[in-house]
Amino acid sequence: MENTPQAEVVRAGNEEKLAPGKLHAAQYIVALVLVVLLGGLWRLQVIGASNYRLLAEANRIRKVPVLAPRGKLFDRDGRILVDNYPSVTCYILREQIRDASKDSPELALIARGLNLTVDQVQSILRHYQLAPKYEPIPLKKDITPDEQAFIAAHRDELPELETQDEQRRLYPSDGFAAHLIGYVGEVSEQMLDDERYAAYSAGDVVGRSGVEQTYDAVLRGTDGYRNIIVNSHGKEVGQLGQQLAVPGQDLKLTIDLDIQMAAEKALQGRNGAIVAMDPHTGEILALASRPTYDPNAFAVRLTKAYWSQIINDPEHPLLNKAIQAQLAPGSTFKIIMSVAGLEENVAQDMRVNCAGGATFYGHFYACDARHGGVDIHNAIPLSCDTFYYTLANRLGIDTIAKYATALGISQKTGIDLPNEASGTMPSTAWKLKTQHAPWYVGETISVGIGQGAVTVTPIQLARALGGIASGGAMQRPHVVFPDEVPSELRQAIAENFPGSGEKAFPLSVPNWQLITDAMAQTTITGTAAAVHMANIDFAGKTGTAQLVSQNFGAKGMGSGANRANAWFVGMVPRRNPDIVVAVLVEHGGFGGAASAPLAAQVINTFVTKKRKQDNNLVVAEVPKPKPAETPAPGEAVAAPQPAAIKQSSPAAE
Known part of the structure; x- marks a missing residue:
């Protein structure tokens, strides 16, 4: 029975069947594979659907x-x-x-x-x-x-x-x-x-x-x-x-194109800056700086050649000298000195005999001329150094610093342009902090005529003197009308440009009237008489800031890179002016000859335009600049500091 063919078939069939353990293992493997596949499908079609959809769209869209x-x-x-x-x-x-290699065709x-x-x-x-x-x-x-x-x-x-x-x-x-x-x-x-x-x-x-x-x-x-x-x-x-x-x-912008063109034309061929401002509002009417650059070269793609040219230029064409040049103000600082002297009741009765200079602390400080008897009324038109040496010595550096700081010196104005500089106003605390040394009384003498460690920017000087001529009311300079800017950005922009902003430093009426009268006399019989304009109430102050000490060279303006910087600040009218103009001509020499005529050109453009708008046909004639190298009558030459107390300021003597 066992050897029958049927039995053999049955036996063979039983031998071909898998063992139960192996069968279960195979089932688990199949199940695991299915789980992995289902998990992958879930990840692709459900979890990552949005991501892969975006990638697919990116290939098409x-x-x-x-x-x-x-x-x-x-x-x-x-x-x-x-x-x-x-x-x-x-x-x-x-x-x-297809091929981004260097040898790619x-x-x-x-x-x-x-x-x-x-x-x-x-x-x-x-x-x-x-x-x-x-x-x-x-x-x-x-x-x-x-x-x-x-x-x-x-x-x-x-x-x-x-x-x-x-x-x-x-x-x-x-x-x-x-x-x-x-x-x-x-x-x-x-x-x-x-x-x-x-x-x-x-x-x-x-x-x-x-x-x-x-x-x-x-x-x-x-x-x-x-x-x-x-x-x-x-x-x-x-x-x-x-x-x-x-x-x-x-x-x-607050800029007046006509006045801007006059400022640009006046500066042609010179290095320096011109700022014209409405001191009532702080609106900048013109702002020019030289040397300049071509902004169109930056608008597309700046070439390495042009960039190398301008950054290696020793004249620094990218520097906005109207708000960044920090230089000694020279005799223009005497207006601030006059404010300090009058407000402290020191200058009213002060009278000096100018014999060509004076000696302080064993050092002789020169004046440009022998002015004779000088008081506060003629000290500004004559720009007498001897008077202001004496006034500085009586006031002391900290009193001078108090008034200069109150008038915005050593502080940013807050103008809405980037990278404004702050300048420097020395004091005993300033020197102790920056140089870890005491202030010597002899250092005050040169500060009295705008030399030494004091430095200003043209925009600071324009704002300060415009404020003085307005009785002490000073506005934040700006180049864009505030109502042009959305309100949500206006505050942010103001916070990004901190400075002394709008402020009032009330001055005694007789004092600032005396000062402005003297500034008007400067353009009639004083150091800026050459630019007197008939039918215009034009007031101003010249400044000549030496760059090297007279101890190391001949008396005068120097030459080349050591030639003095020329300043002028002018305004129309003399009180509560409608325009104030500050002019800096680097290495220009005497302010009365180099800077005052440029300010006169800008102011004449302003006055002529305003009179035409008001149907007033009286037009002033602006004197042409004289190429003379000698000072205007009475123009003060800034005297040097003693060598022992020489400051490292770039505008110091």
């Missing part, structure tokens, strides 16, 4: 930015200062580049067609290496018609190149008002690390100086975008939608 045009800048009368012009930018699609062709080098192309690609690969990279801005034709002719060969119409900044030529307006440029990597630029991305255009920087948030607008459909080669085949760009807001 590209977001192309539409840059917002920056707001235009106008002068106070609505005349345009800064405009925009249509431009074309070439973008490169990094994801479409592809990059060589691109570089040749766009007048670049392969190294420049690779440098741009490296600069944007952290940006998403699907975002277009600006390869070259403001491309020429020939370069546009090259891109169009090689569309099939170079699918990674695209063009886009944009708006670019157009600034006045010849550096006109460049330090006031500023310039724009691409946001730098260092700026991107600053939290103030958290909303910016690589390649964004941002204000880098002047009004462009201060009011960037107002001017830049909001960029839009277009969602375009692209094919497998990355070329546009359709459009899904768009968000329109919101143009930046236009701004009206």
Whole structure:
């Protein structure tokens, strides 16, 4: 029975069956594989669905930015200062580049067609290496018609190149008002690390100086975008939608174009600065600085050659001397000395006999002339150093510092332009803090005539003397009308530019009237008599600040880089003036000959325009500047400090 064929089949069938343990193991493996597969499907189709959907869309849809045009800048009368012009930018699609190596024929062709080098192309690609690969990279801005034709002719060969119409900044030529307006440029990597630029991305255009920087948030607008459909080669085949760009807001500046042009013309061929301000409101009517630069060179892509040229220029063309030059004020400081002397009841009855100088603490301090008997009434027109040496000695450095500081010296004014300097007003506490040394009484003598360690900026000097002529009321200087700025940004901008701002330092009426009368006499019979203008109530004060001590050279103005700086501050009318003008001519020599005529030109432009607007046809004649190298009658030459107490100030004697 056991050997029958049927039994053999049954036995064989039982031997082919798996053992129960192996069967269970196989089932567990199959189940585990199914779980892994189901988990992967769940991750792909449920958990990561939105992410993979975006990636898929990115392969089909590209977001192309539409840059917002920056707001235009106008002068106070609505005349345009800064405009925009249509431009074309070439973008490169990094994801479409087949070979980005240095020997790539592809990059060589691109570089040749766009007048670049392969190294420049690779440098741009490296600069944007952290940006998403699907975002277009600006390869070259403001491309020429020939370069546009090259891109169009090689569309099939170079699918990674695209063009886009944009708006670019157009600034006045010849550096006109460049330090006031500023310039724009691409946001730098260092700026991107600053939290103030958290909303910016690589390649964004941002204000880098002047009004462009201060009011960037107002001017830049909001960029839009277009969602375009692209094919497998990355070329546009359709459009899904768009968000329109919101143009930046236009701004009206306080600048008067006519007065600005007069200031620019007056400074032509000279190094220095001119500031014209309405002391009633703090509105800047003109602000010019020389040497200047071309902001149009920054508006597209700054070349290394031009950047190297301007940063290595010993004249520092990027320096806004109107708010950043910190120099000894020379005899213009005597107006502040007069305020201190009168308010302290020291100067009223003080009378000195000027015999060409005076001796203090064993050192002889020279005056430019033998003025004879001098009191406060003729000390300003004559600019008598001997009188102010004596006054400084009687007041002491801390009393002088108290009044100078109250009038804004050694403090930023708070003007709405970046990088304003504060200047220096020495005192016993200042020297102890900065030099860890006591103040010597002999050091006070030179401070009395605006030398020594005291330094000011032109904007400080204009504000201080305008405030004195207004009875002590001083306004915060500004170059944009406050109502032009949205209220939510107005406070933030004010906080970003701290300074003494608006303040009042009430002066005794007889005192500031005496001072302004004496300043008016300066332009009639005093050191600025050469620029007297009939039919204009023109008041002012000259200043000549030496750069080297007379102990080390001949008495006079010096020569070359050691030639004295020339200052002048003038105003119209003499009391509660409508305009105050501060002029600095570096190495200009005597203030009466070098700076006063420039201020007269600016003031004449202001008065003539105002009279025409008021239908008043009386026009003043401005005397032409004289090339004489000798001082105007009575012009004081700043005397040196004793060598033992010589200060390290850049404007010190």
